[in-house]
Amino acid sequence: MVSTSLPGGTWTLGDLTVTRFGYGAMQLAGPWVMGPPADHQGALAVLREAVDLGITHIDTADAYGPHVTNRLIREALHPYRDTLHVVTKVGATRDDRGGWPPARDPASLRRAVHDNLENLGLDVLDLVNLRLGDADGPQPASVAEAFGTLADLQRQGLIRHLGVSNATAEQVAEARSIAPIVCVQNMYNLAHRHDDDLIDKLAADGIAYVPFFPLGGFSPLQSSALSAVAARLGTTPMSVALAWLLHRSPNILLIPGTSSVAHLRENVANAALALSPADLAELGVIRWAGSAGESTVDPG
Numbered sequence: 425m426v427s428t429s430l431p432g433g434t435w436t437l438g439d440l441t442v443t444r445f446g447y448g449a450m451q452l453a454g455p456w457v458m459g460p461p462a463d464h465q466g467a468l469a470v471l472r473e474a475v476d477l478g479i480t481h482i483d484t485a486d487a488y489g490p491h492v493t494n495r496l497i498r499e500a501l502h503p504y505r506d507t508l509h510v511v512t513k514v515g516a517t518r519d520d521r522g523g524w525p526p527a528r529d530p531a532s533l534r535r536a537v538h539d540n541l542e543n544l545g546l547d548v549l550d551l552v553n554l555r556l557g558d559a560d561g562p563q564p565a566s567v568a569e570a571f572g573t574l575a576d577l578q579r580q581g582l583i584r585h586l587g588v589s590n591a592t593a594e595q596v597a598e599a600r601s602i603a604p605i606v607c608v609q610n611m612y613n614l615a616h617r618h619d620d621d622l623i624d625k626l627a628a629d630g631i632a633y634v635p636f637f638p639l640g641g642f643s644p645l646q647s648s649a650l651s652a653v654a655a656r657l658g659t660t661p662m663s664v665a666l667a668w669l670l671h672r673s674p675n676i677l678l679i680p681g682t683s684s685v686a687h688l689r690e691n692v693a694n695a696a697l698a699l700s701p702a703d704l705a706e707l708g709v710i711r712w713a714g715s716a717g718e719s720t721v722d723p724g
């Protein structure tokens with residue numbers, strides 16, 4: 425049982441109750457998500473603060489570092505509170521230039537699940553997302569073999585729940601025809617709203633939508649409308665961006681990333697912001713014009 429005063433309340437992923445305000449651990453690794461953090465103790469402090477604030481949903485991947493964020497999570501938080509759910513993803517690895525080559529053949533996926541179990545210090549992974557697509561985003565391709573492999577690992581008891589990431593609507597549907605999913609994790613924020621229809625469909629079906637890059641990722645969201653609303657409300661654009669996502673749909677779960685305890689506290693404190701119909705209308709016109717928010721770096 426999770427009762428929370430965190431913004432947005434809670435959501436249930438299968439049989440796991442999580443706070444809608446979660447934490448994304450990717451930014452804890454070194455530059456461009458490679459290698460260790462500059463401040464090891466600082467990274468541990470962020471993770472411990474997230475849990476102390478009441479966050480029960482941490483998003484990670486063994487590709488972050490690689491292995492760095494999972495090992496930080498284990499060092500900071502193991503043994504885990506019963507209420508804490510660490511969500512990971514498989515389907516990409518890292519090359520020596522920091523790229524994210526796909527690794528979705530059955531052997532790679534099985535190895536990745538076992539690596540996640542070992543690095544997180546777990547016997548069962550609560551939720552594993554199959555990471556699809558590439559640097560340009562979701563790409564059409566069958567997910568049958570890869571998702572079927574994860575469904576086998578689920579049947580073997582190594583995974584509780586499944587999701588997909590960086591996926592097209594067709595891939596979401598194909599995955600659901602193979603095994604139930606509890607979430608879709610795609611890029612989405614105030615300025616990147618190509619998944620609007622998918623979010624509404626998933627909401628109707630009781631499936632969570634977890635936007636990655638909720639604050640713009642490697643390049644922060646920038647928009648005059650966002651700044652104007654933030655100034656009027658006496659807060660920051662980041663706070664408005666998070667509050668807007670919570671308003672957008674009840675199935676949206678937040679996993680903003682930060683390597684800073686101060687930013688984490690600020691994000692939690694401010695995301696409860698009430699947005700009026702006028703604020704929402706003003707924010708609703710924001711669309712990505714190709715100059716801000718998008719990253720040239722392959723999403724993690």
Ligand SMILES: NC(=O)c1ccc[n+]([C@@H]2O[C@H](COP(=O)([O-])OP(=O)(O)OC[C@H]3O[C@@H](n4cnc5c(N)ncnc54)[C@H](OP(=O)(O)O)[C@@H]3O)[C@@H](O)[C@H]2O)c1
Pocket residue numbers: 447448449450451483484513555589590609610635636637638639640641642644662679680681682683684687688690691723724
């Ligand atoms: N499925 C996928 O393919 C995929 C891809 C990318 C990411 N993800 C997941 O999504 C999570 C979120 O994405 P993300 O962390 O890359 O991007 P994000 O949450 O959109 O933005 C993180 C950036 O915002 C900054 N930030 C956070 N709070 C701030 C504040 N209050 N004031 C100023 N700056 C602030 C952080 O800098 P500071 O460190 O300085 O606070 C960091 O640079 C990741 O952690 C990861 O778990 C998944």
